[in-house]
Amino acid sequence: MAKGPVPLIAGNWKMNGLRKGAEAEIRKLARLALKPKKLHCELVICPPATLLLAMQGWLRTARADRRIALGGQDCHAAPSGAHTGDISAQMLKDAGASHVILGHSERRQDHGETDATVAAKVAAAHAAKLTAIVCVGETLAEREDGQAEAVVARQIAASLPEGSRAGNTVIAYEPVWAIGTGRTPAPVDVARMHDRIRAILSERFRDGELFRILYGGSVKPGNAPDLLRIANVDGALVGGASLVAADFWGIARVRA
Ligand code: PGA
Helix, strand or coil: CCCCCCCEEEEECCCCCCHHHHHHHHHHHHHHHHCCCCCCCEEEEECCHHHHHHHHHHHHHCCCCCCEEEEECCCECCCCCCCCCCCEHHHHHHCCCCEEEECCHHHHHHCCCCHHHHHHHHHHHHHCCCEEEEEECCCHHHHHCCCHHHHHHHHHHHHCCCCCCCCCEEEEECCHHHCCCCCCCCHHHHHHHHHHHHHHHHHHCCCHHHCEEEEECCCCCCCHHHHHCCCCCCEEEECHHHHCHHHHHHHHCCCC
């Protein structure tokens, strides 16, 4: 394997998980992740915010908190204030998170988030010393129209604020049409997009070579080996398969 950034395997639980089932799953994952002497990848689970504190406790009692980090799924751009229902980056940090997913296509679609909104949130995450996992990706219509690379280039340019660097920012390329559908792009298309993203990052940032670029969209234990061996794929953002410890570990172990 070519030397590059330490791979990151992140689980996005989305709006799933209650304390009862979650505890059993996280304990299973802790056991699996503690097996290897040393992990060669970083693991992050991003549960709903309601579970962050409890999960931090479960990981600590399992002595797996050094192996499995926690993340939020969104944050507000402001540190505090009159924003009913929102959560700030500082609050996520306070609840045990070290990461936060920002600009996921479900937020861009369901909540009308623009690149500018995302950039403001990423800046807030950085200010709170959280690592931002910034999602980009084209819709099926955009891909069929030959616009995939242009869309992703625009999203990266406009969603990353000044101050972004490899140490506080991760890119997740998630083609919208691959999320939750069981469909994935051909490896050659993943390779082309990740190369393009690397070039964009290297052009703009001095440490562009070191940013992690994750692939996301229907990653499963079965397709993970093929996806994770592609150059410039530095890990995965996993939705559905992250809800089951054995499946998530089945993906992570490819790079563990
Ligand atoms: P999926 O979701 O793995 O269920 O396709 C990925 C994501 O939305 O991050």
